Amino acid sequence: KAGVTQTPRYLIKTRGQQVTLSCSPISGHRSVSWYQQTPGQGLQFLFEYFSETQRNKGNFPGRFSGRQFSNSRSEMNVSTLELGDSALYLCASSLRVPTEKLFFGSGTQLSVL
Amino acid sequence: AQSVTQPDIHITVSEGASLELRCNYSYGATPYLFWYVQSPGQGLQLLLKYFSGDTLVQGIKGFEAEFKRSQSSFNLRKPSVHWSDAAEYFCAVGTKMEYGNKLVFGAGTILRVKS
Numbered sequence: 001k002a003g004v005t006q007t008p009r010y011l012i013k014t015r016g017q018q019v020t021l022s023c024s025p026i027s028g029h030r031s032v033s034w035y036q037q038t039p040g041q042g043l044q045f046l047f048e049y050f051s052e053t054q055r056n057k058g059n060f061p062g063r064f065s066g067r068q069f070s071n072s073r074s075e076m077n078v079s080t081l082e083l084g085d086s087a088l089y090l091c092a093s094s095l096r097v098p099t100e101k102l103f104f105g106s107g108t109q110l111s112v113l
Numbered sequence: 114a115q116s117v118t119q120p121d122i123h124i125t126v127s128e129g130a131s132l133e134l135r136c137n138y139s140y141g142a143t144p145y146l147f148w149y150v151q152s153p154g155q156g157l158q159l160l161l162k163y164f165s166g167d168t169l170v171q172g173i174k175g176f177e178a179e180f181k182r183s184q185s186s187f188n189l190r191k192p193s194v195h196w197s198d199a200a201e202y203f204c205a206v207g208t209k210m211e212y213g214n215k216l217v218f219g220a221g222t223i224l225r226v227k228s
Contacts, residue, residue, distance in 0.1 A: 104156035
């Protein structure tokens with residue numbers, strides 16, 4: 001069974017641009033969560049989707065948004081990029097919520113210049 | 114609010130030596146606790162988890178962790194470290210929300226293994 005797939009693997013953008021990251025969960029998983037990882041702030045929860053509905057949201061500005069499609073694939077979007085948005089963005093999927101186990105993808109490394 | 118503290122940013126151990134990584138948490142209710150490992154440029158892999166029951170939990174790759182409620186700790190241990198264990202280790206507390214779940218992570222401990 002394929003794992004969580006995140007695309008692209010690396011991304012370079014400039015300040016003010018917007019970016020869309022994609023996450024394909026494990027087949028059959030209906031929950032997708034997003035986390036931001038930076039050297040300064042560590043791993044921080046962005047949001048979680050289940051059955052196309054946002055269930056939970058972390059403390060991030062409105063520039064960060066996401067959505068989930070009927071096939072459970074998810075995208076997150078960051079508008080008006082800032083230098084501080086440079087990070088590894090990790091997606092995790094689970095079969096159900098609440099859950100005992102999150103499966104993480106390898107992440108998308110975003111660099112904002 | 115929930116929080117997780119990993120007091121050691123870096124730890125270096127010799128191959129074959131024992132390992133203990135410390136984790137302290139703050140959470141009002143019964144916590145769900147996890148240890149994840151991350152190799153450079155990779156995602157997180159679950160080593161083990163504690164939800165309830167036996168306070169000593171076994172995980173993959175020979176790791177174990179002990180939940181001590183009185184000390185609010187969930188330390189990770191391994192009796193004999195292998196060079197391939199070099200990675201960054203994250204302790205996390207899970208918050209069980211009505212419609213979902215999220216993890217609050219510690220800052221991580223980087224493990225170096227010397228031969």
